[in-house]
Amino acid sequence: MSEDSFYAELPAFDKFSDFTNEAYYAPLPSDWCIVVSDIEGSTKAIEAGRYKDVNLVGAATIAAARNALHGLDIPFVFGGDGASFAFHSKHTTRIQEAMSGLQQIAAENFGFVLRIGLVPVAEIYAAKRRIEVGRYELVTGRCLAIFHGGGLSLAEKWIKQANSRHLIEVKIGSRTNIEGLSCRWNSIPNIRGTIASLIVQKNETTTNAIYQDILDQIGQICGVDIDQINPLNIPKISYQSIRECFFQESRLHIPKWSYRHCYRIFEIIACVCIFRFKIPPIFIDPKRYVKSMRTHADYRKFDDTLRMVIDISAQQSEAITCYLDSLYKKGLLFYGLHNSKDSLMTCYVDDIHEGNHIHFIDGADGGYAMAAKQLKSQIKASST
Incomplete structure (x- = not known):
């Protein structure tokens, strides 16, 4: 297995709930690095109605990294107002250049402060944390990364600290390539009543088995397999005008x-x-x-935290909230759930052939970011 092929050669699984099976994970090599991006003040931007901009800049992290590495298959996760990915350390200079260029685009064209940090995996292991990765196969040829072990959460914590030594330095004149990234579809209306953006993070002493219990319970509440509450409702989608597309995407270039x-x-x-x-x-x-967009939709993921955007009824959303709240009160987990009328889709298209496109899904009106706000408030309350 070569330095760059570690992730690409991992055996994949095609049933999402198998992310709880540790047999599908492998430790990230110690000579790899983790990058985490995060838009400062994303909640205020969302409250001002700029949730599409937040999603676009967050997903741009992935496009910039993939293009900098000429399409190399690397593990990445979209988080709404940011993203995470891993790569071999020999590409550090190239990644730093691409991330610095992206920060300038975010600042000059969107008015965002995009914090991006880089943490060597060796430092995570030195802190006695694990960081393992698996491959969830959406369709043949397109996999999503699943992170496990707590190491990614630790890297994110370090990067978000004030004056973090892990932050990538912005170098004026850096360039980045965000080809393939677009946001050309209008918001997608729900068909069942509400779009629920859900984030669940177990307590450190709780076993991973709780995530399987949660998936099972959501399935029982909704009365269908989770695949059927995918929010990418094909009959409801519509394309934006030339003017709308141009305004949105012209800001991706300097x-x-x-x-x-x-x-x-x-x-x-x-x-x-x-x-x-x-x-x-x-x-x-x-x-x-x-x-094919429906099967290529990234509407559920796991990166030490379970994240889902699902199309359900208001009553089902309330039942899920009550169920999760009971587990929260028992000290087993923290959660956030945000309801909206629509979902948003940001697309990363290598090309339009089978397997070579992925569609990042978030809830409108803030989605993941607003759910994360609730989750963080629960974590803060538990520590006081």
């Missing part, structure tokens, strides 16, 4: 009117013609692509 920027404008026009005005293309099957 300098403006570069080759990449001009190419993106051409791409936007072509995609709007295909997906909004239904003009038949020559080289792709848009109906097949749209249909």
Whole structure:
């Protein structure tokens, strides 16, 4: 197994609930690094109605990293207002350049302070924490990373500390490539009553088996398999206008009117013609692509914390809240749940062929970020 192929060669599992099975995990090599990004003041930005911008900049971390490494298969997790990923330390200079360039885009074009930190995995092991990774296969050729062991949470804690020594230095003039990232679909309405953005984190003394219990209970409350409450409701999706797409994505480039920027404008026009005005293309099957988006949706994940965005009824959301609250009061876990009318989709498309696209899902009006706010308040209350 080569330095770069560690993650790509891990055996994958295709049933989401198997993330509780430790047999599917392997320790990250000690010569790898973890990067965590986070938008400062994301809650205020969301409250001001900028949740689409927050999602776009958060997902840009993944696109910038993947492009910097020329599409190398690396483990990553989208968290709504930020993201996490791991890579071999030999690529550190390249990653730092890409992250610094992304920070400048976030500041100059979005008015966001994007904190990005880098932690060597060796430091996590020196702190007596584990950091293990598994591969959950959405469809053939496209896997999502699952992190386990507490090490990723520790890295995030270190990076979010004031004056953290792990923060990546912003170097003026750094460049980054965010090709493949887009946010061209309108908010997706629910079909069952509400879009619930859910975050659950077990207490340190609680076993991982509780996550399987939670998934089972959610299935019982909803009366269906969790696959069926996927919020990417294909009949409800609609494409934005050229003007809307251009406004959103023109901010992903510094300098403006570069080759990449001009190419993106051409791409936007072509995609709007295909997906909004239904003009038949020559080289792709848009109906097949749209249909496949549901199976390529990243609406559930695990990175030391269970995260899900699901389309359920208001009564089911209330029942799930009551169930989780009972576990919280027993000291078994912390949780956050935020309800909204719609879900949001941010797309990362290597190309539109089978397997080569992924769609990051969050709840509208804040989704994960607002659920995380509730979870953090519970953690804070438990420590006082």
